[in-house]
Amino acid sequence: MDVIKVTHVQKRFGSKDALADVSFSIPKGEIFGFLGPSGSGKTTLIKILTAQLNTTNGQATVLNQPAGMMHHSAQKMRFGILTDxxxxxERLTIEENLELYRQLYDLPKASIDRVLQFVNLSGERKKRFSVLSKGxxxxxxxxxxxxxxxxLLFLDEPTSALDPVNAAHIYKGLRYLNEKGTTIFLTTHNMAEAELLCHRVAILYQGSIKAIGSPKELKRQYRDNQVRIELTNGEIHELPQGEETADRIADxxxxxxxDRIETKEPSLGDIFIKMTGSELL
Amino acid sequence: MSISLKRIQAIFIKDYKEFTRNYAISIMVLFPIVFALLYRGNESAEMGTYGFLYNFTFAMLTSFIQACLIAEEKERNTLRSMMMTPASTWDVLIGKSALVFVISSAVLAVVTYLLGSEPANIGAFLIANILSIILYSALGTICGLFSKTLLEASLSVFPVLILFTGAPFGLLLVDDVPLLKVLDYMPSSQFIELLDVMQTTSAIGEVAKPLLIMLAWTIVLTVVSVVMYQKRLKDE
Incomplete structure (x- = not known):
């Protein structure tokens, strides 16, 4: 079952297409990464999927409902969103903030303890939000x-401006959440983050999807078919795979x-540059 | 239209906690009380003076606090976060207006006690106060939704203060500038007219006109504030 289905979605602001013609679907239980540089249309898509924006053309369904219905209370019970x-x-403690959300979602009191443990903030529950570190x-x-x-959880650049330790806390939590059945839609310009977390990724550039697949598939598709060999004398050889190379390696x-032999695999960042000719900034 | 009392209560309690910890805004409750103490026992004070004090309270307390509460939520992105929860438009707007309603009611009760005001028709007086609190809350909501920052919101209330609180004074110039007769239809002018009428009679027929005009203002401003809030749900 697809949790999100986007079909030929276009979003135009004035004369500029923020999204040109975007189609993809996300099955239940997947962590799906939407990758692209700032201004590529990632946040626009999240806003469309959470009923904060309408599409100019095309259709989007979320949890089997048109995305435009996501502003209804019953639908908002089904998804969560974190944007940058x-x-x-600021004047309330972490616990008081969570108490508000607990009541808005009509949850039992135990949900506060559970979620505080989950994000590793049980010890800081009485601290005011204003005194907390960024992480x-x-x-x-x-x-x-x-x-x-x-x-379904929408995450828009969830670890931007976080140090690696805090980012690792978030990753751990997200994986656990996903194991419990939450489908995660993640936008990021951090390729390492996408590689670490996502089952599949789509690369968005100038409002269009340039590639889609699992990080492994994309790497296989875009690898340059070379073998990298380090010899004991320090020499490094990068050779194309084939009979001649096999003979040399055997020798x-x-x-x-x-000393060391490996296939040369591109990172998602390399793939992005290869496809768009642009750095991911 | 979905309304959840539980969610409204949650928003009210949250706003109460924030308000009591925000001294820059909570200190505003003292101004009407200080003015009432100054006017207390002043034999020469007329009903118009009392009316001014009530109108000043509606603008500087009800509208100002509401505008600041909404604008601060916008500035810190908490309003958008709340919009993404199951709280409906009505839950948020009623919840956020409830605190201002309670504070305004309490301050107006203290002001009325200090002034020793004894309206002939207590029912009409209460209805006028309730309508005024709702319409000035709606005005505050509109100011808050228009403003990008808390500072902008606190400044945007001043035109409201001048236009609404000043309207009865503008009527004094109506002989020179006939166009100013339109100010007679401002809710602040009607509030003072109501206080005047109630000095001599408590007949329903006499108090109905000012109350109906205030009711019309309340409905229009409430609808405008709801429509504006719903537009803020979208980023179009």
Whole structure:
């Protein structure tokens, strides 16, 4: 069953297409990464899928409903959202903020303890939001977005401006959430993050999807078919795969010259540059 | 139209906690009380003076606090986050207006007690106050939704203060500028007219006209604030 289905979606602001003709679907239980540089249309798509924007053309369904219906209370119970400008109440403690969200989602009191443990903030629950570090703030906002254990979670650049330790906390939490059945739609310009978390990714550039598939598939598709060999004397050879290379490797092996041998695999960042001719900024 | 009392209560409690910790805004409750203390026992004070004090309270307390509460939520992106929860438009607007309603009612009760005002028709007086609180809350909501920041919101209330609180004074110039007769239909002018009428009579026929005009203002401003809020749900 597809949790999200986007068919030929176009979004135009004035004379500029933020999204040109975007189609993809996301099955239940997947972590799907939407990759692209700033201004490529990632946030626009999240806004369309959460009924904050209408499409100019095309159709989008979320949880088997037209995306435009997502503003209804019953639908909003089913998804959670965290964007890079989500906010919480500065003068309230983490616990008071969560208490508000608990009541808005009509959840039992135990949901606060559960979600605080999940984001590793149980010890800081009495701290005001205004005194928290950037990483703790982001985790507290994530806690509010997932307190109701949504079927679908939208994350727009969830770890932007976070240090690696805090980002790792978030990744761990997201994987756990996904294992419990939450489908995750993640936008990021961080290729390493996408590789680490996502089952599939789509690469968005200037409003169009340039490639879609699992990171492994994309790497296989875009690898340059070369083998990288490091010899014991320090020499490095990059050779095309084939009979001639196999003979040379066999020869080096017989003589015990090989220190390290690997296929040369592109990163998602390399693939992006290859497809668009543009750096991912 | 879905309304959840539980969600309204949650938003009210949250706003109450924020309000009591935000001294820059919560101090506003003292101004009408200080003015009432100054006017207390002043034999020469007329009903118009009392009316001015009530209108000042509606603008500087009800509208100002509501505008600041909404604008601060916008500035810190908490309003958009709340819009993404199951809270409906009505849950958010009623929840966010409830605190201002309770505070305004309490301050107006204190002001009325301090002034020793004894309206002949207590029912009409209460209805006028309730309508005024709702319409000035709606005005505050509109100011807050229009403003990008808290600072902008606090400044945007001043035109409201001048136009609404100043309308009865504008009527004093109506002989020189006949166009100013239109100010007679402002809710602040009608509130003072109601206080005047109630000095001499408590007949329903006499108090009905000002109340109906205030009701019309309340309906129009509430509809405008709801439509504006729903537009803010979208980023078009």
């Amino acid at each position: 400008n989500s906010g919480l109440y 703790m703030r982001q985790r507290a906002i994530l806690a509010c977005a997932i307190i109701h254990e949504p079927e 080096w092996m017989k003589r015990g010259f090989i």
